[in-house]
Amino acid sequence: MKTEFTIDYFIDFFSKIPEEKWCVGTMKIIDTENLTYQCCSLGHLGLKQHFEIFTNKKARALQAFFNTDTSGRPSCVPVTNINDDYSERHFKGATPKQRILNALKSLK
Numbered sequence: 001m002k003t004e005f006t007i008d009y010f011i012d013f014f015s016k017i018p019e020e021k022w023c024v025g026t027m028k029i030i031d032t033e034n035l036t037y038q039c040c041s042l043g044h045l046g047l048k049q050h051f052e053i054f055t056n057k058k059a060r061a062l063q064a065f066f067n068t069d070t071s072g073r074p075s076c077v078p079v080t081n082i083n084d085d086y087s088e089r090h091f092k093g094a095t096p097k098q099r100i101l102n103a104l105k106s107l108k
Helices: 009-013 050-054 058-064 079-083 096-106
Strands: 028-031 036-038
Touching: 009 096, 028 058, 050 058, 079 096
Parallel strands: none
Antiparallel strands: 028 036
């Protein structure tokens, strides 16, 4: 899929989001009075439900980078699995942000 979203775009985008804004799993509201929340990598791209990956251009572009392995063979690794540390590739990182950034950097 041809897209205007590059690996560098996503590295820059996710790098700017503070660690305390990330979570494993679905969005968590921390403080309803101040609308403080945490969300996963797809949530930061605007998704509220996982099925929205099919209609969200940024999310589809991000997922496309993980639809092949390093040798170019088909090997879909869901972005949510990387975020939540369920990936068989086990991208290193103590937090979802670190795992997503390390996964993206591994593609360069």
